Amino acid sequence: MLNRFFGQKPQEDPKQNKGAAQERAETSPAPEQRFGFLGRTRQLFNRLGNTVQETDIITDDLWDELEESLLGADVGPSTTLWLIDRLRQRTEAENFRTGRQVQQALHEELSTLLGKPSSLRISKQSPLTVILVIGVNGSGKTTSIAKMAYNLSREGHKVMLAAGDTFRAAAIDQLQEWGRRIDVPVIAQNPNSDPGAVVYDAIQAATGRGSDVLIIDT
The missing domain is CATH 1.20.120.140 (SRP54, nucleotide-binding domain)
Incomplete structure (x- = not known):
């Protein structure tokens, strides 16, 4: 086959x-x-x-x-x-x-x-927990990020998203739309920007705004 x-x-x-x-x-x-x-x-x-x-x-x-x-x-x-x-x-x-x-x-x-399901543990000792989400195209990274962000927000965490997928068409718009719907800020740059620069800016923004969780789309 x-x-x-x-x-x-x-x-x-x-x-x-x-x-x-x-x-x-x-x-x-x-x-x-x-x-x-x-x-x-x-x-x-x-x-x-x-x-x-x-x-x-x-x-x-x-x-x-x-x-x-x-x-x-x-x-x-x-x-x-x-x-x-x-x-x-x-x-x-x-x-x-x-x-x-x-x-x-x-x-x-x-x-x-x-394997058995396990809870997502956010360190209370660290001022910022960074979650980098990876996977093949079409595996549902962006929608999974939105679900994680939504649930973490409901648990009382201050969440921020980073649009690190700067090359797939509409990826930035998609993440920003989810951020708008679940009321979570999204750090993004123009399409085809350097993903590393986006992540750097997002870490700086998350630290400056007091976020305790940063989830990065790739």
Whole structure:
């Protein structure tokens, strides 16, 4: 299956193309869609659920469709291959017969990979906690930043955002719009500015204004 994506034209990476398309689409959805809790994860599980629940028997086509769905959700090639291999091993060892059994095993493996939930801890000893958010295009960095900032503000923290993604079209506008909606200040410069300069200015501004949390978009 990976050859279908990478074998014939190695210079093209449909996962990245999909990510770029999702980044472009990310600038326009309605607020309730974008702030839906774990919406992207739910979409992945819905897609995978439809794939396996419609399968009464386990075939090579099922594994191919699972691979395609995982890659399409930006799970990553190496993690996808590991998951498929792990599910194949469990199917043989535990004598799975239906797609529903594979789906349950996939939920278990993904839960193990993600680990137990943990709280975001803000140091009370440090005058400023800086959170640098990284990830591939389309993975939901900007919307996740807005969620973090919103929740931290509700907990009583004084939050500031930095628009360090100066190259993606509309990235600055998107973060500024979220800042306006959740009433959190955003430090930004013009498109194509030096991200390092943006971060430097943001740290200076956060320190000067008494913010205790600075979240940097990249």
